[in-house]
Amino acid sequence: MKIYFATGNPGKLKEVSEKFAGIGIEVMQLEDEYPEIQTSQLEEVVRWGLDWLWERHKVPLMIDDSGLFIKVFDAFPGVYSAYVFKALGCEGVLKLMEGVDPRQAEFRCCAGYIDGNGQVVVTGTVKGRIIHEMQGTGGFGYDPIFVPQDQKKTFAQMTVEEKNSMSHRGRAFGLLADKLRE
Amino acid sequence: MKIYFATGNPGKLKEVSEKFAGIGIEVMQLEDEYPEIQTSQLEEVVRWGLDWLWERHKVPLMIDDSGLFIKVFDAFPGVYSAYVFKALGCEGVLKLMEGVDPRQAEFRCCAGYIDGNGQVVVTGTVKGRIIHEMQGTGGFGYDPIFVPQDQKKTFAQMTVEEKNSMSHRGRAFGLLADKLRE
Numbered sequence: 175m176k177i178y179f180a181t182g183n184p185g186k187l188k189e190v191s192e193k194f195a196g197i198g199i200e201v202m203q204l205e206d207e208y209p210e211i212q213t214s215q216l217e218e219v220v221r222w223g224l225d226w227l228w229e230r231h232k233v234p235l236m237i238d239d240s241g242l243f244i245k246v247f248d249a250f251p252g253v254y255s256a257y258v259f260k261a262l263g264c265e266g267v268l269k270l271m272e273g274v275d276p277r278q279a280e281f282r283c284c285a286g287y288i289d290g291n292g293q294v295v296v297t298g299t300v301k302g303r304i305i306h307e308m309q310g311t312g313g314f315g316y317d318p319i320f321v322p323q324d325q326k327k328t329f330a331q332m333t334v335e336e337k338n339s340m341s342h343r344g345r346a347f348g349l350l351a352d353k354l355r356e
Numbered sequence: 357m358k359i360y361f362a363t364g365n366p367g368k369l370k371e372v373s374e375k376f377a378g379i380g381i382e383v384m385q386l387e388d389e390y391p392e393i394q395t396s397q398l399e400e401v402v403r404w405g406l407d408w409l410w411e412r413h414k415v416p417l418m419i420d421d422s423g424l425f426i427k428v429f430d431a432f433p434g435v436y437s438a439y440v441f442k443a444l445g446c447e448g449v450l451k452l453m454e455g456v457d458p459r460q461a462e463f464r465c466c467a468g469y470i471d472g473n474g475q476v477v478v479t480g481t482v483k484g485r486i487i488h489e490m491q492g493t494g495g496f497g498y499d500p501i502f503v504p505q506d507q508k509k510t511f512a513q514m515t516v517e518e519k520n521s522m523s524h525r526g527r528a529f530g531l532l533a534d535k536l537r538e
Contacts, residue, residue, distance in 0.1 A: 209404065212392040214439065222391065250443030254436050257396065261432030262452065270448055 177287065177354075178204035178235040180227055189338060190236075190347050197355050204235055214249055216241055216284035220295055224288040234289040236350070240342060242316045244271075244304060245278040255315065264308050264319045277303045279320060283342040285350045294353050298345025313337060359469065359536075360386035360417040362409055371520060372418075372529050379537050386417055396431055398423055398466035402477055406470040416471040418532070422524060424498045426453075426486060427460040437497065446490050446501045459485045461502060467528035469536060476535050480527025495519060 177194070179201050181187055191201040208223040219239045227235055241255040244267075251258035251267070258266075271277065279302060286295040301323045308318040310330030317329035322340060329337050338344045359376070361383050363369055373383040390405040401421045409417055423437040426449075433440035433449070440448075453459065461484060468477040483505045490500040492512030499511035504522060511519050520526045 209391070210394040212394055212401075212436070212439070219394075247443045247448075250440070252443075254394070254439060257394070257436060258432070258440075261429045261434075266429075266452055269452055269454070270444065272451070 176200045176202060176234070178202050178231070178233050180204040180206055180208060180223075180235060180237045182207070186238075186343070189343070193344075193347050193351055197351050199351075199354065201236075204231065204233075206230065208237065210239065210253075212253075214253060216253055216282055217286075217295055217297065219253060220284045220286040221293060224286045224293050224295075228288045232290075234287070236285065236287045238283055238285040238343065238346060240281065240283040242320065243280050243282055245280075246271075246274055246276065259315050264316060267304065267316065268307065268319060271304055271306075277305075279304050281316075281320065281342040283346040285343075285346040287350060287354065294350065296346055296349040296353060298342045298347070298349060300340060300342045300345070358382045358384060358416070360384050360413070360415050362386040362388055362390060362405075362417060362419045364389070368420075368525070371525070375526075375529050375533055379533050381533075381536065383418075386413065386415075388412065390419065392421065394435075396435060398435055398464055399477055399479065401435060402466045402468040403475060406468045406475050406477075410470045414472075416469070418467065418469045420465055420467040420525065420528060422463065422465040424502065425462050425464055427462075428453075428456055428458065441497050446498060449486070449498065450489065450501060453486055453488075459487075461486050463498075463502065463524040465524040465528040467525075467532045469532060476532065478528055478531040478535060480524045480529070480531060482522060482524045482527070 177199055179190055187203055194201050208226045210219050211222050216239050223237050241252045243249050243252050281300045282297055284297045302321050304319050305321055310318050310328045313330040321328050359381055361372055369385055376383050390408045392401050393404050398421050405419050423434045425431050425434050463482045464479055466479045468475055484503050486501050487503055492500050492510045495512040503510050
């Protein structure tokens with residue numbers, strides 16, 4: 175079986191390809207972009223994007239979308255994490271969090287698949303907390319200020335393998351692989 | 357001539373209807389919503405929304421989208437102003453602006469029209485600054501922290517008539533009316 179994955183990120187393509195190779199699914203890159211709609215829910219972005227790409231390509235395909243959800247702000251920066259990161263950076267989020275307690279947050283990744291039978295959409299989550307200053311230089315985005323539950327290091331202090339083993343994206347595509355194997 | 361206006365806001369419908377009545381155009385409410393795409397540009401949201409609604413209705417129609425663009429953050433909260441307001445409020449923006457100078461910002465409204473001949477898209481802007489504490493109880497959103505250039509009061513301290521006379525939306529629909537009259 176062959177599934178197209180609409181992503182422009184080679185690291186992501188590699189990570190997902192390796193995961194799906196284990197269940198006998200070949201992952202090919204789909205070189206197309208889809209409009210991401212404005213909503214507070216990752217799942218709505220993904221469901222809408224799947225339908226949009228399906229209309230155009232009519233091949234089995236996958237997409238995903240991720241975000242950091244800070245509990246006290248009720249889903250900020252959430253679906254707009256990339257945009258907010260570009261505008262404010264980790265520094266801006268730390269400034270907003272000055273004096274704020276509790277500091278719970280979670281990274282979520284919503285992964286979706288579509289074919290002629292409809293959609294399969296799942297969400298992988300990593301709970302954790304926003305620390306008080308940036309730590310680590312690995313990863314990207316908010317990784318330097320996020321420490322997963324029961325961990326002592328930020329995502330930015332982990333190796334790629336460590337992070338992938340517990341990341342929201344790893345979990346989402348693991349769940350998706352389980353569903354597709356069923 | 358009759359133009360449909362896709363908005364769920366009765367105050368906005370009334371304001372725009374009155375403006376367009378002056379040039380002999382009747383404005384009717386279009387009761388449909390369109391997906392707003394994620395982008396940093398209001399104009400892209402509006403152009404995409406116009407095409408989407410045109411495909412479905414094929415009648416002359418208008419939409420608009422507004423945002424607050426804070427210079428030092430390079431367009432934040434911008435297109436996502438409503439979402440950021442819900443998450444952080446004026447308080448959050450003031451916190452981000454603590455110790456920040458300069459404090460220039462502008463409200464922008466992008467208004468667009470479409471018919472069988474294509475699109476007309478214009479942008480109205482009000483330059484001003486973010487003050488250091490909330491003032492006034494009128495208006496909505498970021499009005500209590502925004503003082504237009506050459507003014508002493510925030511939008512939230514003005515009457516509806518005062519604000520409309522200088523607002524980004526007033527200007528955008530004024531420009532659009534001029535273009536449609538041509």
